[in-house]
Amino acid sequence: MNTFKSNKKMHLFLSVMLSFTMLLLFSGLAFASSQEETMAGMNMSNYSIQLSNPDKITQGDNDFTVTVTKDGQPVDGLAITLSAEMDSSDTSMHMSHSSNDVVTQTLTATGTGTGEYSGKLNLSSEGQWLLTVHFLDQQQTFDVTAEKSGPNLIVIASFVGVILLIVLVAALVKKRTPKEV
């Protein structure tokens, strides 16, 4: 009888743990960062501009890559700058600075024959930003949203919670399991 109850508790313990682990697995996709997201700009004078950035743009430093092609061919040797300005139309309560802050970064070519230029831009706060690509007499603006860059406390707390639960349940089962003589 005691063995049966012990097995039943064991099964319950295993089931609960398995469920929480599955929950964690799916919630962990919140940590997920897929590959780069690419935004295409409009064609201007046969130039085509693509802006690539991490799928999740966050407050702080972000890597951006601009790809310039003309008539379908990559264009090298351009002097390209990327500037970022807080969107003045953003009425987010998280805005903590003047909407006139502009950061500019000169991009460097990543290789030959690729038409790619990359650089790092610091977005000082979360919210809506306007990224503008400048070269020659051209410019193109993209809307991006910078999110908070901090840890995902919900997922972390979930992990800690599951670990504590495992330890607690094991301790309880151990306490109730009669010791072998």
Added chain:
Amino acid sequence: MTKNNPVVGSNPLTHDRPSNPNFMKKIMAHKLYPGIIQVPVALVFAFIIYELAFGPSVPHDNFGTAMTWVLWWPLIPLLFILFGRFWCGICPFATLSDLVQKVVGLNKPVPKFLKKYGIWIIDASFILITWADHVFGIVENPRGSAFLLMLIVVGVVFSGALFERRTWCRYLCFLGGLSGNYSRAGALELRATPEICATCKTASCYKGSEKAPGCPMFEFPRTMDTNARCNLCGYCVKSCPNDSITIKTRIPTRELWHIRKPVFEESFLAIVIMGIVFVQNITMLSFWPNVLTALENLTGTTSYFVTFTITFIIAMGLPILFLFLFSALSNLSTKDGVLKNFARFGYALIPLDLAGHLAHNLFHLLAEGKAIFYTFIGMFGSQIEGSAAILDTATIQVLQYMLIFLGMAGSLYTAYRIAKNNRNDSSHNNSSDATNGNTLDRIKSRATGLLPHAVFIILLTLINFYLFYVPMGMRM
């Protein structure tokens, strides 16, 4: 004991080699070992998880990312070659498992399905993690890395709370599967002395004693003839009442020449690792975007989930298929069955696996190594800009080629020795007949059995050479 009839538990591999146990054995017998290493490693590891979860979200600036993927991951295969599964003995996950077990452990026996399918679970999880890394982001996403490590922590705590000994390490850890394979090619081994063990009545090495617990990896050192599951924890050294345990150096890969009971799943893992090295290389090469574009045009979708998964299946599946093919060709001579041939000769890939793994990660260590220092300084508010490279790309490339060449040599020689030791060779069964004809037949049979696998090893080497020839992108 004769060469062809080894006594159970004896060690035909190093019986002529002078032992060099005193220094290493003294360390392992010391009461502070392995704890004196485990504790700081665990503390560093906890800090790494903290940095990955709470530090900068940009991998370039995250100390946890630098420590895990620029320092630890490249050094791990080197540790396996030099010291077998020593890392497993000081692994923070193992320490955590032991701690949980000590406090709340229920010490249930390992379920049969884990004993039977554990290595397949390891194979599958290795493949899944590699795939998830590219699709969801693990290495190049500090939060993703933190998530993976915390998931492992949950598994370790669960295993330590429920099961006996280090069940996670033995049956579930994906890195344990890798280290088990790699350590077979290692230069250090722990073995018992059969003549001393023959009179032992206590089996303290397995059961434990008041001096130390029993083997945490469920091994019985008395009959242990492989490094695959020995984590050099030193428990058997401490608990053995007869001073039977020896720690010796040996020629790397030597254990692979004499595997008495080849296991299909372990060989499968060996070829899976080769596929993983290919995948990791391909996705970091300069032509990778072109490959993606071609796949996007072929599939009609720009979803990276789809295009990468197709690449992954091909890069993983082709080596496995080709090993089956070459095993089938080899089996025409060896006549021991395709699966058995696969199982036997799959181990020969391990030196090349090691070399490919080392060579790939050598790039990250030597081309981005200073990032460890930069990110460390960055935690204190200072920013250092500049190249993170320790060596230039050309030098690293030469080192990579040298490693691959060494790996190829190791694999070819291992395959040769495996072919030579083929017990199912029909000519070998008539060994009492010493005519030249049978000797020639035997040599011919072994050569034709070896040839397909030798061709396969050379083919894999050429692919590796090409992949390391193309410029590689940075991780940080």
